[in-house]
Amino acid sequence: MRVFLQEWKKIWRPGILVALLVSGLAYFYLFSNFYIEYFCNGPTAQAEFDLASEWVETYGPTMEPEERQALDQQLEEEKATFAQEIADYGPAAALGITTYDAFAAYQQAYYTAVQEQDGEADMETEQFLHKMMDNTNYYRITELENYLSAYDGKADTPWSQQEGFLSYTGEEQAQIQRLEDGSRGFLPDAVQFSTINYAKHLAIWSVLSVVLLLSPTFVRDRLYHTRAVQWSSRTGRRVWKVQLAAGLCGAVVLTLCNVVLYAIPFVGKGPLRFWDCPLFHWCRDDYTWFDGTYGQYLLVLVGMVLLLGVAAGGMTMFLSQYSGQYVAMLLKAIPLFLVVGVLAGGFLLNRPYYFRTIYLGDQAVPVPPGGEAILLGSLILLSVVLLFWACRRQNRREL
Incomplete structure (x- = not known):
């Protein structure tokens, strides 16, 4: 344990921490x-x-058919609020615009x-139009109308007749129908978009930070001829394995710190209120x-970032x-x-575990x-194999 702590101190130097x-x-x-900053980018x-x-x-986290009926009343209330908000607005009154429907017709x-x-x-x-839209609940009404239209359209149209459904593969169509048989979610697109892109940048930074932290680990030992002193005894030769353990632990700790620090501003935007909402959005054509x-x-995204940081740590120490x-x-x-x-x-x-394609040239x-789990597992396996091979190579070297 004492050797581990010593190697741990060599990794976490003040200079590298400041950098x-x-x-x-x-x-x-x-x-x-x-x-x-633009978690919900735009009024819509x-x-x-x-x-x-x-x-x-x-x-609750889903909008079932019996609950959807209450949205009609909400729409009427929103339109009544719109009428109250423009009641004293002169330009609107001069044009005879006293209700939302009148404004929509004029627009x-x-x-x-x-x-x-x-x-x-x-x-x-x-x-005039933009002032009306920006200073009223116009966007709430239009978004609510769009949601009700899409909700009712999905409910009334069989999947086989819905636009774009036949463009999916048979396996994708079967998955869509399995998702449809479950809960009818309404997770906002802005939450999905910001979450995925934020996690992507977290993953890239986590790899970069791990590479920066661990790159000097063995280089410093070679510069100061530390390895030659360690190889003078069989006990000292085992220090290399302790260094690997300390390095991998450092990669885990640093990645966890990155996740925690990134989570603080993210949680402040309020996405965790949708924690129990299904990813399947009843009114959107974006499926997992x-x-x-x-x-x-x-949790899956955090796990992927953590494993990617560990894989990067192993490869960095090998190189x-x-x-x-x-x-x-x-x-x-x-x-x-x-x-x-x-x-x-x-x-x-980049939208992991969603239906998506990659382009190889024009194909x-x-x-x-x-596929994402397979690639991530391959990176972890490659890191383990490289470190295992390096350990065997060290054990076979002559004193």
Whole structure:
């Protein structure tokens, strides 16, 4: 244990910790912070988020047919609120707009006229429309209307007759119908989009931070000829295995710290209220290969980030032992980060376990069910094999 703690101190040096902190802050504000600052990007996304938050509190994580009927009353109440909000607005009254339906009709007539006039818009009318939309509950009403229209359309139309259903493979169609037989969820698109992209940047940073932390591990020993002293006895030779254990533990601890630090601003945006909501959105055409909840999906994403960090740690230590100076290790660390972090991490955390395709040239190739788990498992296996081979090679070396 004493040797482990000594190796642990060699990894967690103050200089590298400062470098990680500065680099982490820069990376967060350059890439990740966008998905926090614009968690619900736009008034439509914000309206969907607000409505879904209210429905979770009122109806629970799903919207069943008997609960859907109450939304008609909510729509009428929202329209009544709209009428109250424009009651004292002079330009609207002058045009005879006293209700939401009147405003929608005026808006539709204007856009139709613009199309007939080859897209030439009237700026005063445009300003009037946007002022009406931005200062009323217009977006809540339109989002609610869209949801009710899509909900009823899905309920009244068999899957075999729904647009786009036949474009899926037989396996995908069967999965869609299995999901449809379950709960009718309404998880907002903005939550899914921000969660997945935020997790993707977390994965990339976790790989980069692990590579930065562990790259000097064996290089420093070679520079100070520490290995030669250790090889002078069989007991000292076993230190290398302790270093591997300390390095892998360091990769786990650093990745967990990244997850916790990233979770603080993310949780502050309020997505955990949808923890029990199913990923399957009754009114959207975006499906997963497994029937889970948003909370379960978050745990899966955290697990993927953690395993990717461990795989990167193992590969970094393997490459580090073959570098006699820091420049040489840097030349190995950059390709490692690009392959494991940017390419593999970007692919793994890009809507994992959803129906999706990758493009090989002009050829679209569907990602098979569980393809992400296969790739992640392969990276872990490769890391283990490389470290196991390195251990055998060390044991066979002459003193």
